[in-house]
Amino acid sequence: MSAPLWLVVPAAGQGRRMGADRPKQYLALGGRPVLARTLARLHEAFPGARLCLCLDPQDARFDPAWVPFAHWRRVGGGAERVDSVANALAAIRAEAGDDDLVLVHDVARPCVTTADLRRLHAVLSADSVGGLLAAPVADTMKRDDGAGRVATTEPRAGLWHALTPQGFRYGLLRRALAAAREAGVTVTDEASAVEALGASPRLVAGRRDNLKITHPEDLALAELILAAQARQAPASVDTAPASAGPLER
Numbered sequence: 001m002s003a004p005l006w007l008v009v010p011a012a013g014q015g016r017r018m019g020a021d022r023p024k025q026y027l028a029l030g031g032r033p034v035l036a037r038t039l040a041r042l043h044e045a046f047p048g049a050r051l052c053l054c055l056d057p058q059d060a061r062f063d064p065a066w067v068p069f070a071h072w073r074r075v076g077g078g079a080e081r082v083d084s085v086a087n088a089l090a091a092i093r094a095e096a097g098d099d100d101l102v103l104v105h106d107v108a109r110p111c112v113t114t115a116d117l118r119r120l121h122a123v124l125s126a127d128s129v130g131g132l133l134a135a136p137v138a139d140t141m142k143r144d145d146g147a148g149r150v151a152t153t154e155p156r157a158g159l160w161h162a163l164t165p166q167g168f169r170y171g172l173l174r175r176a177l178a179a180a181r182e183a184g185v186t187v188t189d190e191a192s193a194v195e196a197l198g199a200s201p202r203l204v205a206g207r208r209d210n211l212k213i214t215h216p217e218d219l220a221l222a223e224l225i226l227a228a229q230a231r232q233a234p235a236s237v238d239t240a241p242a243s244a245g246p247l248e249r
């Protein structure tokens with residue numbers, strides 16, 4: 001029998017790089033808020049999982065009707081993404097066992113496929129450390145000299161883009177985030193906190209279209225990706241109709 005599954009969705013960001021009139025998780029994507037689309041993808045893959053949704057305590061746009069999970073809770077977000085995730089882990093301390101699996105997925109990645117989600121879960125269920133979806137770097141990598149010119153060309157062999165979900169056992173992830181906080185190290189993903197403990201998270205090759213909506217042009221790209229995915233494999237990618245659910249507020 002596989003370990004209980006928790007989903008942590010950090011959704012407390014302000015979307016500053018997007019520069020919209022609201023945080024990007026509330027922008028409309030194919031007629032539904034990004035947040036609703038991301039939760040729908042997670043629910044398709046893991047309908048019985050327990051969800052912790054990290055939201056800015058001041059957030060007045062959130063509508064619980066967008067949450068398809070039976071077991072879920074709202075948790076206050078922190079100053080940085082890592083603080084939001086740490087708050088979620090603290091909130092479930094009384095219920096989660098050290099061996100429970102926790103998958104952390106950015107609300108800003110609505111194009112993750114159910115196929116990748118299920119494959120990641122299968123791999124991590126049998127892995128003692130945990131790991132993440134990732135995609136090999138495909139471009140030549142340049143490092144700048146700080147003045148707008150190339151300083152060096154970096155070898156790209158062995159380089160991967162870290163995607164989400166990233167999944168670890170509850171006990172290990174809590175220890176890793178606590179250690180990073182104590183050391184005063186800012187981590188931008190869960191895997192780097194676990195790496196700092198000396199462990200080696202597994203890289204699980206995922207689709208390159210698991211885009212993180214970050215800059216204004218990413219929203220149009222995400223629309224195209226969702227439409228293409230629906231044409232490729234509607235049943236395994238997203239069965240929700242494009243206009244289902246309440247619209248953005």
Ligand SMILES: Nc1ccn([C@@H]2O[C@H](COP(=O)(O)OP(=O)(O)OP(=O)(O)O)[C@@H](O)[C@H]2O)c(=O)n1
Pocket residue numbers: 009010011012013014015016017018023024025054077078079080081082084085105106107108109212213214
């Ligand atoms: N204090 C924070 C900051 C970010 N996030 C979440 O972490 C994910 C990845 O962060 P990012 O893409 O940087 O989102 P924002 O912080 O919203 O964007 P920006 O950095 O441009 O403001 C997003 O799902 C975001 O909502 C969070 O839960 N709590």
Ligand SMILES: C[C@](O)(CO)[C@H](O)COP(=O)(O)O
Pocket residue numbers: 081106161162163164188189190212
């Ligand atoms: C976790 C993450 O999505 C991995 O690529 C990413 O680090 C989060 O983005 P941020 O801009 O660092 O918050």
